[in-house]
Amino acid sequence: MVNSKQAASIPLPNPKLWNGPTIGFLQTQDTFASGGWWHDARILGATGEGIEKEEPRAWKGWWNERIVELIQLSMEQKDALTVLLTGRAEPAFAELINRMVTAKGLEFDLMSLKPVSGPNNERFSSTMNFKQAFLESLTETYKNADEIRVYEDRPRHVKAFRDYFTLYNTRLQNNMGNPHNRSPILAEVIQVADGTTQLDPIVETAEVQRLINDHNTHVTKARRGTRLQIKKTVFYTGYLISNADTQKLLTLAQLPPNMPDTEMKFLANNVLITPRPCPESILEKVGGMGSKTTWEVTGTAVYESKIWAASVRPVPETKKYYTENPTPIVVLALRKGARPIDAGKIQNWQPVSPEKQFVFESTVGEKVLLRIEEENPTENEYESLFPNKTFKRKHEDENETRQSSGSHGNGGHGGGRNNNNQKENHGGRGNGRGNRGNRGNNNGRGGRGNGGRGRGGRGGGGGHHGYRSLDDVGEKNNAGTTPSYNAAVAYEDFPPLQKNYQTPQQLVQAQFQQYHQYQQSMQGKAAKGSGSGELQYN
Structure with a gap:
């Protein structure tokens, strides 16, 4: 059984693009009307150069080929059940994940995504809660199976799976809650090396801007909630x-x-x-x-x-x-x-x-670093540069x-x-x-806010961001650690981009239109909103 993130290198929020509180803010389920990073299929669909270009080439270079080989061996083994288990929400991600594995030529006997509710209309408090419920149902359905291997990359989930199987087997040995007369199962949980990747910074910023635009539209229609905005912090x-x-x-x-x-x-x-x-x-x-x-x-x-x-x-x-x-x-x-x-x-x-x-x-x-904060109509361009x-x-x-x-x-x-x-x-x-x-x-570094809210304000929080996988759906996050859409901005540790982006990301351009005008006025340009610029990464 594999997790979808072990098979494919799924991008995480880029800590060199966003400040610490924003890393946590993006990954929390209840911050955006659409659910955030792990709950919007557009983020996953933006992997590489986007689904239109990546699907024909089966997302080449974005797979953990060692795990792919293991899946293929399992596919050939007649007495093995090959399962893909992910905490991604079934309504939003089923079609996209199916397209990804189909393009790669992978065949699973079961592909399980997190449903809105369980078979008994139960709600799952966390991804791990869902996965443990699934595993129990799986092992009791296939009660003659004597061995299971689980591939997982997060140390915390590796431990949780191991603890689960230890308790499960203990319960079976003591004949507690064992209506199917199942024998204990030999369970091996293999920790997979983390293959964390990031989206292109321009694409990532644009996708997050779309999340914010959808969120703000919802807030306006519902007449409740907080409008959000991408701001930058200048180091x-x-x-x-x-x-x-x-x-x-x-x-x-x-x-x-x-x-x-x-x-x-x-x-x-x-x-x-x-x-x-x-x-x-x-x-x-x-x-x-x-x-x-x-x-x-x-x-x-x-x-x-x-x-x-x-x-x-x-x-x-x-x-x-x-x-x-x-x-x-x-x-x-x-x-x-x-x-x-x-x-x-x-x-x-x-x-x-x-x-x-x-x-x-x-x-x-x-x-610079980007951060997400409440929209403040009274804040001018210069004031928005400082969280404190x-x-x-x-x-x-x-x-x-x-x-x-x-x-x-x-x-x-x-x-x-x-x-x-x-x-x-x-x-x-x-x-x-x-x-x-x-x-x-x-102090204007953007990492001073409450990690859960991503405000970048005066309160506590911050610190280095905890590792998050695509399956961490709806779980509480420790706020993590850490540029603007502009012709002279440094995103540290990135290679130079050797081309101009001619307004493919109009949402980002609109978000930073005021900043463009501010920069252009300082350079003595008469034209405004040219929509092009080369980003430098140092």
Whole structure:
């Protein structure tokens, strides 16, 4: 007996696309009118390049081929019953799952999806409750079967299945509740390696937007409930570096030979502009979102054996730039517990040899995460960038009081929270370093809300998201860990997409239309809502 997720690599919500509370919010059954991630067949249908393209090629590359081989062997065995068991809802998923297994040429004696109610009109409190009820019915129907193998990938469900069969056999041995005079059954529960995959980020965002649109339509018609909206949280604005150049820059980090990779976080993906959404006045200085700047590595340094960094300068040196660090810096790697912001404390840089004076190009953009929150008609575009309203207001005050002068170079920090005036210098080498002052906490990360509601607000919650499979239907979820539809947005750890998306996802475009207009106004464009843009993944 196999679970449908063990046979096929079914996508999960992408933790590098959504913030932590939203990961949990998406997977909870009662958050959307349509039921959410595991209850809407469109999410499963979007696997790969979508059902129209994937069905003719039998979803090639999306199967666990080892499990497929085991299914095929079971199909050939005349005395074996081959069963597919899934917690996906029968009304919504029966047709799609049947098309998927048929395209692959798999034949099951039984395909069991979670029904609305059981044979006796009973309701199932969880997926495991449903599966255990099914297994009991199965083993008592085939009372002469002496062996059962169950393939499962989630450790929690592996344990639950093993515990179930232990108790079931104990009950049979004690002649408790055994009307069919069934003998104990040899049960083996095999844990399958997790083959978690993700949808294309653009497709995933569009499908979630469709969920929200359907939910909001239902709320409007019913005149009750909460309207929802996708918002973004900006971690920083910077000169974003391509994956290829990131790999090259990482060779400059001379780590101790005995340093385990698990102790390190490797970055080398940006030259910081500001650790928050960038005000329009600063964006104008750097040429706007999507503008290009070329840099040359001038030195390297290690800070307290915790931060490895490289100093850079623009090419040509007269090129106008802006950074809130004392000098333009690429943070290469961090040890656990270190903060990228502390790289600004480095004062002594070691020159690099000519062969390591790498030259690379960057693109002005933002590192962002998406979150789902209540729709707030009174919230403006800038306010929506911050889940924490107190933090949001504080930085609005900072941006209102900050001033700049000059044309080339970096900005220094002066004084306290509301006297933090940026001063630019000339020459690009770092004159006028200034005092660091108080920068404020970068709390606008979106992971601060109650995990169950996905609000991203002030309450508790957050933490790393628990593993969820497609069969976790209607079960409580631990909130998990963790970009916008924009020409210069970084989704960390993704490869670059080498094409433009010409409005295939109109729902996403409509959702972010205001943001497009906001960005275009900063770039001095007259046209609005062009509907195209290239996403950068760093």
